[in-house]
Amino acid sequence: MDEMTAVRELRAEAPTAHRADLLGGRDRLLREARKGSRARRLRSDWRLASLGAAVAITVAALVVPQVVGGGDAAPGARPGYTIELGSAKELLNEAADTIAAAPAVTARDGQWVYTRTVETNVTDDERPGPYTDERWTRYADPAMEDGKAGDDHSPREQYAFLKSLPDDPARVRAKARAFFSATHSSESRTEHEYRALTAVISRSYVYDPEGLAKVYRALATIPGVRAADVQDAAGRDAIALYLEGDGPREEVLLDPATWLYRGHRYLDDGELIISGARLDTRVVDGKGERR
Template sequence: MDEMTQLRELRADAPVPDRATLAPGRKRLTDAIEGRSRRTLRLRADWRIASLGAVVAITAAALFVTQIVDTSDPRQPGPATVAGDLDLSSPAAALGEAADFLERQEVPPEPRSDQWIYLREENPDQEKQWKEVPAEIREEMSMSYSPDSWIPYDDKAAENDETDTDYRTARESYRIAAGLPEDPEALLAELRKVFPTGNGPDGPREDKDAHSFRALTVLLESYPLPPDALARIYRAMATVKGIGVTDHLIRDASGRQVIAVTRAYDANNRTEILIDPVDYGYAGRRDVVTRSHELTGPEGTEPIRYKRGDILMDIARTRAAVVDAKGQKP
């Protein structure tokens, strides 16, 4: 049996997933296939498939949507923070408090060109989705799920690859961040140039605020970023129209309590950028359904139903470090 026949027969009754549900499966599989981890956040309609393995994993991904279980209690104190009590009354207050703390931190030296970036990102749903892919296909692809990844700090081949306008290497991202201006409006304008909006075949053009938010979140995923640059990024983020913050800490995919900075990306869903309440580093991302709705697939298939509170993506970054070799852990 050829691969495409096997693919068509696999889960033939599965509903057609939407863009947000496709994203996590596509990202992990295409990263592994290309041989490097591209930590890119996209809010575009263009999610092209790179391989048979990506198609299979994405099909499985559509079958798993997890209900939010937020066990944090806003009446109880959260984790102690080095900056004092958290102020979650507004995005300006929360992000300003984070920026104040980061501006007081010493800027460490830039990583050497021969060093690697180690990341551990917990994604329980994606692990479950991967296990749903038939074993024979996983074996044929010689791939497996792992929350750990290593990215070369200096990746000249990736720097010269112009096919992905959102992707920047760790070194490029560090230097972009370090060179950002203090003024929030000027900073956002600069990032919109660095991470251009979709146009034609690359996806629909975003409005100014949606574009600014995506550019910020793409850069925030990078590691490391100088603390003073991260402070400027947070202050600029607080000025983007539509930004919100939950009034209490929420639980991420690993069970930690984190700050959630939010912004709707359509009428039914929102993105949550997660921030560690202790050191104010990037801690992950969630995409959450804000209004119950359903999506209609091809004729003869059942519509996909989403409930308010369903999580479409839930990634927790639990470790990040500069190391001297691929495979090394701090």
């Protein structure tokens, strides 16, 4: 039996997707295949091979379109889709190589980290979204260091954590468990390590590239970490990471070009409940500044 026949039989009960719903994913795959650099070719080959092996493509309008003045789609308004890519191991190791070669992002005491985000939440009756938020976080904040704020580490403390990481992925996983304590007695060691490592990735506003690359390599060794092509709350392409399992699915989104954190999604029974995207992050000299 060929793969396309297997797909048709597997999804026989699903409604036929409209051609317009499929164009975005098709165009993205073609665009990836045409890119000329070695790193892009490797990722393109890996994605296409994974699609053939997994034989799992799901296309769905996950977010209701909303139009603002001038006819422009608001953040989070574009139709969403999920293209399952299978195991994230190879992808994460490629991401680690890219990040390790990138320049460091540093800050000094007295500076702040500015972030701007957008989020949709269908359970929020007052602000279902999309709505934007701006925050300023003090880079060096003693009140958020040395365990005073639990797992809510300051950017300075997290930068020091990345600089301290060993090469061995198993030891990195152990240090991450200690850096972010278990949330509940029912949380397995695998779940704890996955949550801790992805938390480090999501909070790396300021980072040492070698240290952050070690986090990605450690994450690649955790069994059950899978990847998917999706769109974030701003309608941009993203790579979703998630831990395979039953129940709701919590995804961490990565920028497919830089592999840095881009946002998050929360799905329950296949329905997109929460979708958030980081639109901007930068080091600034004072609270209230954006540049």
